[in-house]
Amino acid sequence: MAPIISVKSLDKFYDSGFQALKNLSLEIEEGEVFALLGPNGAGKTTLISTLCSLAKPTSGEIRIGGFDIQDDYREARRLVGLVPQEIPTAPFEKVYDTVSLSRGLFGLPKNPDLIETILRELSLWDKKDNAMMALSGGMKRRVLVAKALAHEPRVLFLDEPTAGVDVELRRDMWRIVGSLRDRGVTIILTTHYIGEAEEMADRVGVINNGQIILVEEKKALMAKLGRKKLVVELSEPLEALPDALKHYDLLLADEGQQIIYYYDQAKDSDIPNLLRDVSAAGIQFRDLNTSQSSLEDIFVDLVKAEA
C-alpha cells in the first residue's frame, strides 16, 4: 500500500540561514501511530509545520494521501488535522462556534451531531457556550483537539499533546488516540515523554539536528537496542570488586551496596556464572532485580552517540 505521507529529500532553511531540516526523507503508513522523538530544537515542530503548510519547504517533495502539498494543496490539506504545541485560541469566541468554524474552513457541511459527539468525548459539552478565554489551559487544549477532529481528518498531527497537562487529560488523550487508531486514523505525535511513545506508538522515529537518525518498529527497536540490567543487592557493602569478578564488566553502585550488570537480552546471559562466582567470592546478597532499558534510555543513548 502506498504510504499516507511521503517526504523526500526535504530541506528547510529559515531566513536567518539556519537549516532546520536536512535532506529528510520519511514515510508514514496509513493507520499507524508514529511517534517522532527528538530533543528541543531537533526539527520536530518544523517538520510538522512544513507538512501542514505553515512553513514553506526550501526543497524536496511532500505527498499526503498521494497529493503533492503544493500542487494539490486542497486535496492534501483536507486530509490533515493539526493540534499545535502552543495553545492559540481566539479569546472571545465560544467553544461551540470555534469548533464549528474548523469544519467550515475545511469545506465540510454543518454536522451538529458530530460536533456534539466530539465535544462530549472531550468533556467539553457543558462548556460549549463558554468563551475561550474563560477556559483553563487543559480545557483549551481539549478544544484544539476538538477543532482538529471536527473536520474528520485521516491524518492527525499531535505536536506535544500532553506537554504540561494533568493526568486526567493525558489519559483522555491516550484514550482518544486509541479510538482514532481503531477507526483507522493515522497519528503522528511528537513528544518529550518517551513513556508516551512507548505506550502508544507502533513505530518510532528519532530526529536530531534536522535529520531522521532512526525509524523502527517500537518493539523491534526495544528488542534491538534494549539492554537489560541486573542489580544485585548486597547484604554488606563492598569497598571494591574482587579480582575474581573483574572479567564481568560490573559496576559497584550505591556506596558498595549494589553490583550492577548490563547484558544483552538477545544473547545468552552470563547470569548463572556470575551469581556462582559472586557466591564463591564470599559475597552475600539479599535481593536481585532485573529491568529492561526503556525507550528513554535508548533515545538518550542515540542522541548522545550523534553528538
Next chain:
Amino acid sequence: MNLRAIQAIYLSEMARTGRTIMQSVVSPVISTVLYFVVFGAAIGSRISEINGVSYGAFIVPGLIMMSLMTQSLSNAAYGIYFPRFTGTIYELLSAPMSFFEFTIAFVGAAATKAILIGVIIFITASFFVDLQIQHPFWMIAFFVLTAVSFSLFGFIIGIWAENFEQLQFVPLLIVTPLSFLGGSFYSISMLPELWQKVTYLNPVVYLISGFRWSFYGQADVGVAISLGMTLLFLFVSLGIIHWIFRTGYKLKA
C-alpha cells in the same frame, strides 16, 4: 472554490462585529454625527453655500467617505492581525483554501462592516441636512469600490504590522490627515493655487471628489479620473496581496 470556508470566516468575522457592536458600529456613527452637529448645524449655518449646496450638505459625502475609509482600513487590518497575534492563524493556513478565498472572506467582512456604518451615517445625515443624489449608480459604485479598496489596503497593513502600534500607525497618522486635507470639509478650489497643486498628490481627494459628484453633480477633479484612481488603488492593493500570498511574506516561516 471552497465556498463553505469563505462563508465560515465571513460569518465568524461578522459575529465578532456583533459582539463588539458598541465599539465597531455605534462609536464611529456617534463621532460622525458630532461632526454634523458642530460643522453642519452650529458653524455651518454661518458658512456660505458652496456652489449652491449648503455647507451642512456639502460635507456629508466627505464625512461618509472618511468613516468608510478609516473603518474599512481598521476592520480589515484588525481582522487579519488578530489571528496572527493570537496564533490562531495556524488553522487558516492549514485549511484547504486558496489565498484568494482567504482574502475574499476577510476583505468581504471588513467591507460589509464599513458599508453598514456608512449607510447608518448616510441615513442619520438625511435627518439633519437636505441630501440629494444625482447619480445613485455612481454613488453606490464609489461607495463599494472605496470600501473594498481600503479593506484590501487594511488587509495588507494587518499582515505587515508587527505590533498594535504599527497597526494603528497607518489609519491614524496617514489616512486620517489625508482625508481631512482631501476636501472632506472644503472644496479644493477654495485653496490658494499652490496648495491646490499639492493637494492633487493626495489620493483621497479623488475618492471624495467622485463621491461628492454622485451627490451634487460637482467635483474638484474629473469623475473619470476619480474612478480611474479608485480602480488603480484597488488593483495595486490586489497586486501586493497576490505577492504576499505567493511569497508567504510574514505568514509562513
